[in-house]
Amino acid sequence: MTNTNPYKFLQGGGEMGKLIRSIDWSQTAIGDVATWPAELKIATGIMLSTPFPMYIAWGKEYIQLYNDGYRPILGATKHPQAMGISTRETFAEIWHIIESMFDGVMDGQAVGFPNFMLPLDRNGYVEECFFDFSYSPISDEDGNIGGVLVTVIEITEKVKTLADLQQAKQDLETAKGETEGQRDQLKRFFMEAPAAICVTNGPEFVFELINPLYQQFFPERQILGKPVLDALPEIRGPVYDILKGVYNDDKTFEGNELLIPLARYDGGPMEDRYFNFIYQPRHNSIGKVDGILVFAFEVTDMVNAKKELEKEKDKFKLAILAAELGTFDMDMTKGTMEWDDRCRELFGIDHEEIVTYEKDFLQGLHPDDKERVIKVIERVFNRSESNGFYDVEYRTIGVADKKVRWLRAKGQAYFDNEDKPYRFIGSVLEVTDKKQEELRKNDFITMVSHELKTPLSALSGYVQMLHLQAAKNMDTFAGSILGKVGQQVKKMTGIINGFLNISQIEAGKIPLNKRKFAFADLVNEIIEAYTIIAPDHSITNHIYEPIIIHADYDRLEQVLLNLLNNAVKYSPNGKKIDITSKVTGEMLRVSVKDEGLGIEPSDVKKLFDRFFRVDNHHTKAIPGFGIGLYLCSEIIRLHEGRIWVESEIGSGSTFIFELPIMDSTEYLPK
The missing domain is CATH 1.10.287 (Helix Hairpins)
Known part of the structure; x- marks a missing residue:
């Protein structure tokens, strides 16, 4: 079977893109990719399309997604298992440090720190790691927050370099009063230092000493021995004023990501370059300033990376606005429900008060849809039945305008360790025209x-x-x-x-004529009749316990006959058909298994769509319009059940449906 990617937002992304596409997200707290909210899809698409380190922690469980740029931060021991699991698990050793930050972001408080140290165990030992990072909320157009977007650049090596630079500075201060021999030693230290260093002399700031790393800022430019304005005339202005201030006021200046337009070559083009630097006054033997020590580090690439990340954030916000979705957020812990303006509009609400489930949501539903939607939500809040997935169509009647609108609602409920729902988040889209x-x-x-x-x-x-x-x-x-x-x-x-x-x-015009009956009676009656129709096939009925259901006898007969008819039509060489009925929880599970052709995985998801027919050389000669299975799925849905298929090419298919059952003790033999 060949995996395909039907989602454009999951395209590309290098190795991490492949890893994300290989994961069955329906087994995680995020849920199946098809159910992801628009903001998560957009954030993931942006993350996979950028080379800069990005990381998403989604939902209350902070389930992780990350791109190739972020991958090195996880070291040798945290990847690839970090993908799709909780941040709490991956970064257990620092969770006590970052937990409050994550929770704050989920409450709308973005945070960011430069030079932030975290003790990470990512290569089999704990090491001090430094980062420039920001934690930003991933929200929809109305500010409802579903997760955390982490933009991060590791600066561990840069911090170590700056630490070496600071050490060099201290060593320099210690060496001020030393002999000429000590001066020579200090000069050698400057020349070998891992940071860019220069020394200027006098009020004209003549370059007295530059080390190789400082010279690399200006390849082929002769600056040693020249006054700073002769060597670098482009710094005339704010940077030169800073130098004069340090010299005249005897005060150290530290610049962080300061923009300094500079040319790399004599006569070369001007470039916007950014630097972190320290201007330190140098004193003579009587304590008077006679020059300036410069410690510098170019951070142009890092600053440009941050700017690109900001652009990507802006694209993300614009995409959310263009989606025209209404959003809702139910917090069961706080007992609140928040709707954005679009959601209020779709329910025809004209008041500015806080919306409630009873007053606004239920009252806004069309009377013919209310009972069905309530039951759908009850199933959503039952983790074992739905895994919290919400997908339903219904009508609303506007309180103010009395307008009837058709909506498609999708969402996800989140559960605590006791499987109790604590959050229900989703979106609604108007589909009236459709x-x-x-x-x-x-x-x-x-x-x-x-x-x-x-x-x-x-x-x-x-x-x-x-x-x-x-x-x-x-x-x-x-x-x-x-x-x-x-x-x-x-x-x-x-x-x-x-x-x-x-x-x-x-059109919702088929009423169900429900009554209580023993399901075995229905199956036996169908098998007896079908044995005459298909004498070449052996139909076996497996009933594990007496079961009473409350359902429409004729409609379920139609479902079983359709499944049996398909089993016969698509099993030209298979003679055996098994019907199995058993109780699973509070549901009756019925399966019809054949030994037929089997179904391609790509066709399974579309099998219950209206007018869909499997199109291959085996099925062309088999008559049909592709409506039978669609009718079966709708009849089962009207009974508040579900239907699906399990199949393997060449090994046959098993069609399965579930229905609510009555108390089976009513039918136990006396």
């Missing part, structure tokens, strides 16, 4: 189907009359032909009824 178009199509299908049924009924009657006449005349040939015509009329009637069922289900 639903109205579907309803118009359904009305058209219904009208055409009804119009076709009338002449088809007359044709069926005429065929029956001719069949009787042929029997009376003992015309066996005509009787045989008319029998085949009658079979085709029945097939056409079934097709039309299928279309009618589709339009009626989607």
Whole structure:
């Protein structure tokens, strides 16, 4: 089986992009990629498209995603297992330090620190690591926060270099009063120091000494022995004023990421370059300033990286605004529910007060959808049934404008260690135009189907009359032909009824005639009837316990007949079909297993879509319109159940559905 990536935002990203695409996110607290909120998808796409170190910690569990630029920060022991697990686990040794920062960001408090030290165990031992970083909230257009965006540049080596520089500075101060021999030693130290160092002399700041690293700032420019304005005339202005201030006021100046336009070569183009530096007054034997010591480190690449990250953040914010989604956030711990302006608009709310679940959400639902949506949410809050995933369509009636709108809502509930929901976050999108178009199509299908049924009924009657006449005349040939015509009329009637069922289900016009019955009775009746239809197949019924359900007998009969019919059609060489019924929790689980062709993995997700048919050389000769499984899924959905398929090419398929059950003790044998 070949993995494919249907999500454009997961494209690229190098090695970490491949790793992210290989993970089954449905098994993590983030949930399946298809359910990710827009802000997470956009943040992930931005992260994978940039070479700069970025890292996402999503949700209350702070589930981690990161890019190739961030990968080296994890060292040899934390990668690749860090991908898709909680920050608490990956950075357990420093969680007591950063936990409050993460929690603060989730409350809307962005943080950032330069030169921040963290003791990390990332290579089999604890080492002091230094970072310039910021923790920023990942929020939707209304500021609802779903996770933390970490932009970080490791500066451990730079900090060590600066520490060496500071040590060099201290050594320099100690060496001031030493002999000429000590001066020579100090000069050698300067020349070998791991930082860029120069010494200027007098009020004109003549370059008295420069080390190789300082010279690298200006390749091929002759600056030694020249006054600073002759050697570097482009610094005239703020930088030169700083030098004069240090010299005249005898005060050290420390610059951080200071912009200094400089040319690298004589006559070369001016470049915006950034430096961290220290201007330290140098004193003569009587304590008077006679020059300046300069310790410098170019940070142009680091500053440009930060600017690029800021641009990416701005793109992220614009993308969120363009999505036109309404967002909601229920905090069960605090007992609050927050809606953005778009969500309020979609529910037709005109007040400025705090919204509530009872007053605003439930009251805003269309009466015909309210009970169904409540049950969907109840399942969302049951982790074992839904894993917190929320995806539903419903109508709202605006309180102020009385306008009916169709909405598609998607979200995720988060659970504590006791599987109790503490947060429910999601978004809503208006799909009114789409639903109205579907309803118009359904009305058209219904009208055409009804119009076709009338002449088809007359044709069926005429065929029956001719069949009787042929029997009376003992015309066996005509009787045989008319029998085949009658079979085709029945097939056409079934097709039309299928279309009618589709339009009626989607219009919400099919009521369920529910009653209590023993499920085994239904299965046995179907098998008995189907044995006549498919005598070449062996149908086995496995019932593990007596089960009573409250359901529509005829509709479930339609589901089972459809699944059996498919098992026969797509099992030309397979003779065995197994039907299994058993209780799983509070649900009845029914499976229909065949030994047929099997289904390609790429087709499994679309199998229950309306009008979808598997298209390959094995199935072209098998008749059908692709509506049977769609009808089955809708009937099961109306029963508050679910249906799915498990299949392997060449080994057959197993169709499974679940339904709520009654108390099975009511049907125990006396």
